[in-house]
Amino acid sequence: MKAFLKIAACILALTSCLCLKAQNEGNDMFVPISKYLAQGNAENLSAWFADNLEISVISTLRNSSKSQAKQILKSFFESYTPRSFDISHIAGRPNMKYALGTLNAGGETFNVTIFASVKEGECKIQQLKIERVK
Numbered sequence: 001m002k003a004f005l006k007i008a009a010c011i012l013a014l015t016s017c018l019c020l021k022a023q024n025e026g027n028d029m030f031v032p033i034s035k036y037l038a039q040g041n042a043e044n045l046s047a048w049f050a051d052n053l054e055i056s057v058i059s060t061l062r063n064s065s066k067s068q069a070k071q072i073l074k075s076f077f078e079s080y081t082p083r084s085f086d087i088s089h090i091a092g093r094p095n096m097k098y099a100l101g102t103l104n105a106g107g108e109t110f111n112v113t114i115f116a117s118v119k120e121g122e123c124k125i126q127q128l129k130i131e132r133v134k
Contacts, residue, residue, distance in 0.1 A: 040077035080106030
């Protein structure tokens with residue numbers, strides 16, 4: 001009976017770990033994305049962009065190619081030097097994740113929304129929105 005309980009406890013522990021891994025799959029993508037936003041690193045951040053994405057920076061919404069979006073962000077970071085970025089919420093489904101955060105840049109505060117698709121283990125930003133907090 002003791003052996004059975006030990007085996008059952010091991011199986012339960014392994015199952016719990018697998019469930020947590022499945023829940024967090026795709027969410028860890030926001031760690032480097034947060035870092036690049038805080039650094040104002042448009043080059044590294046653009047590596048996470050889909051080939052075409054929707055980007056909105058201070059109320060200017062555009063459907064852009066990856067390279068156009070990188071230039072838009074680079075210009076934004078030149079005008080508003082980032083000081084910090086903190087994620088306040090992450091959620092989604094297995095194929096789509098989103099994060100909400102706050103960017104402090106250029107002496108102002110911005111709300112940031114990131115929508116990303118998760119396909120075959122690859123995460124790509126489909127939408128990036130940066131809005132000035134009023």
